[in-house]
Amino acid sequence: MRFFDLHCDTLTMSGLLKKASLRQNDGHVDFVRLQSAGAIAQCFAIWIPTHRCAQKYGIKDSPWEFYEKAKCLFQKELQKSSDLIAPALDIEDVQQNTKNRLVSAILTIEDSVLLSGSLEKLETLYRDGVRLMTLTWNYENSLGYPNDREEAKTSLGLKPFGKEAVLRMMDLGIAVxxxxxxxxxxxxxxxxxxxxxxxxxxxxxxxxxxxxxxxNLTDEMLHTLGNCGGICGVNFEDSFLPGTENHLTKIADIVRCACYLCDHAGIDAVALGSDFDGIESKLEMGGYEGLPLLAEALNKKLPASQVEKICYQNAMRFFGAAIH
Ligand SMILES: [Zn+2]
Incomplete structure (x- = not known):
């Protein structure tokens, strides 16, 4: 089976904060394991620590300075491992890299705090090769607000700049x-x-x-996402999954959630969004090397053609439509 994973925190957590090599390390993801386990593409998020998280990791850089450092590290690590992996800016790059037996690395951002209200920064990010960005992380920023347990807080919509930024991202070809x-x-x-x-x-x-x-997304949100041609990557963190115990994510829990997402968003709307290296729970599958076990377990519940859609085809189709 081939895999296209929409989110990992490897670049920030292993690369920048632990100063580990991205080619080979003790975390969930490295280039060697991506290649040997069948990765077509991996989205590498630059997560921008702010507020208490910046303090926790002793980060004094501004979000933009932090981004620049992470981007340079990404480029340097890819250059050092050009026998295994290459950057991809669009779906044609992914196809070409696949032909050349290389994994595709897609640069993404977690938290648009980076924009600090500037649309010009979006253009710079696009030129730098960023092709996907979350609008928020867990704090309010210039675009909008994070999800929250309190109804009054989570019902808050995007700010005017948030709407402007979304339109510009869609125009440029940065997936929202x-x-x-x-x-x-x-x-x-x-x-x-x-x-x-x-x-x-x-x-x-x-x-x-x-x-x-x-x-997590409500049934109505899943339905809306599927109707818009969008995708939802199932997260492997135990606090987002049903039935997990002792802070351990079992493969069966991920399968159950993936099947539920298929039923409510549609089979064309489900993908993998592991959150590798950002997850705090233990994983039955270990790290990226265990993804073939997940494919095997999905194969027991769903036809092979549907498992292929979840593992990589839906993500390929989405990137073809959202990124240009
Ligand atoms: Zn996240």
Whole structure:
């Protein structure tokens, strides 16, 4: 089986904060394991630590300085491992890299705090090769608000600059990611997506009906996402999944959630959004090397053609439509 994973925190957590090599390390993801386990493409998020998280990791850089450092590290690590992996800016690059037996690395951003209200910064990010960005992380920023357990907070929509930024992202070809966003913001993005005929995604979220965490999407949101041609990447973190025990994510829990997402968003709307290296729970599958076990377990529940859609084909189709 081949795999296309929409979200990992490897670049920030292993690369920048732990100063580990991205070619080979003790975390969930490295280039050697991506290649040997069958990766077609991996989205590498630059997660921007702010507020308490910046303090926790002793980060003094501004979000933009932090981004620049992470981007340079990404480029340097890819150059050092050009026998295994190459950057991809669009779906044609992914196809070409696949022909050359190389994994594709897609640069993404987690938290548009980076923009600090400037549309020009979006243009710079696009020129730098960024092709997907979450609008928020867990704090309010110049675009909008994060999801929250309190109805009054999560119903807040995008700010005027947030709407402007979404339109510009869709225009440029940076995929709009609603993972972490407020419910109100989600519906604003869905409206803009329908207007622009450009799909959006939730790169690493699960189903709220199965596990009542505000990071997850309601059945109605899943339905809306599927209707817009979007995708939802199932997250492997135990606090977003049903049935997990002892802080351990079992493969069966991920399968159950993936099947539920298929039933409510549609078989064309489900993908992988592991959150590798950003997950705090232990994983039965270990790290990326265990993805073939997940494919095997999915194969017991779904026809092979549907498992292929979840593991890589839906993500390929989405990137073909959202990125140009
Ligand atoms: Zn996240």
């Amino acid at each position: 990611d609603v993972s972490h966003l407020s419910d109100g913001g989600f519906y604003n993005v869905a409206e803009l997506s329908q207007k622009m005929h450009i799909p959006f995604l939730a790169s690493h979220s699960c189903a709220r009906s199965l596990c009542p965490h505000p990071r």
